[in-house]
Amino acid sequence: MCKGKLVRSAKLFIFLLLLYSCPTLAQHPISDGILAGAVSTENLEITTGQTSILVFPKPIKRHDRGSSQILTKTINGIDNVLKVKAEDSTMRKTNLTVFTTDGHIYSFQVDYSPVPAKLVYPILPDPRITIAPAPTIRLNEARIVEVADSIALTPGRWIGKHSKKSGGMQLHLTGIYLKDAVMFFQFSVSNHSPIPYNIDFTRFFIQDSQQGKKTINAEKEALPLLKRIAPMDQVDSGKKVILVVAFDKFTIADRKVFTAQVYEKNGDRHLTMKLKGKVFLKAKPVSP
Missing domain, CATH: 2.60.40.1550 (SARS coronavirus X4)
Known part of the structure; x- marks a missing residue:
């Protein structure tokens, strides 16, 4: 019995020796x-x-x-x-x-x-190790446009998130929808001023929710798959327009925020809204 144990121990020792001396695993x-x-x-x-x-x-x-x-x-x-x-x-x-x-x-x-x-x-890659991407079925471009147009016509409901007012303008989050690995955000841009508001461009990014004095303000751009503004990119006095933005499905950590910004053309009434990750849990599925 003791002799058998010694033989097994010797084999294990030789295996480990070969394993750690092997050039491919050095x-x-x-x-x-x-x-x-x-x-x-x-x-x-x-x-x-x-x-x-x-x-x-x-x-x-x-x-x-x-x-x-x-x-x-x-x-x-x-x-x-x-x-x-x-x-x-x-x-x-x-x-x-x-x-x-x-x-x-x-x-x-x-x-x-x-x-x-x-x-x-x-940094150079090593082709011997990769993460196999999880298979996802995403909407094609035509279907993304179709779903976004449908959401733009869907009556939204303010879900408690809005920007600060800037010159009578305000940005509201009115819905989050999910369809086949694509996430759609529905915003409304409201004009409570006598001056029309023309949307110049929008920007979306993710950043840390709190920034210390010595912390690098790291921002990661979130690039939309599609953006739709209905009925037009001008918001007349007392009116509102609907902004629908589509992204590949994503979530964010508790310590981060998703920031949406709308910039005024030939003006300074820029709008900024910050969303925490828990808001994403309010996403509703889009019916076929």
Whole structure:
């Protein structure tokens, strides 16, 4: 019996020895991504007075900070770059994980250094590890237009969210609808002033709900699939128009807000509304 145990132990020892000496599973720089069967890291050194730049081969889908002492910011119009700094010199060693749109995961061990060894990190993907995207069935473009037009004609109901008034103008959230992985937001733009209001453009983004003095104000643009204004983009005195905006289905964390902005053409009566994630739970399904 003892001899059998010794043989099994010897086989296990030899297997483990081969496993950890195998070149394909040896530690590999994290700049090449995450390896199948082993997670190896490269230390990312950051400081307070200089910004470290991570350049990814594909757009960043989201990222997760192991500590709030890591300050991160994406760049508007450059969706594959992440700027990273340390909040202060007391930052403890932590981690940072970045997910890109091609399904790759990049993980970093982050440490404070008064003088980082380098500031720019070109990141290369490792094709051996990806996240298989969940299959989704999304509406085609024609169907998105059809559903948006139908929602624009649907009587909305104010669900408790609105912007501050600006020169007699106000933005109300009147409905959230969901159809086949597409989320539709219905807003009303009301004019309580004697001056007509012409909509110039709209903007939507996600950001942290609270910003500290040393926190980088990170904003992530939310790009609509479609925008519809009914009946027209001019809001006459005492009238309102309906704005319907379609996005790929998404949710946000409790510490973040979804911000909708409407800008006036040749004017300064700009409207801003911030929505917390719990409001998304009021979404109603669109019937076939």
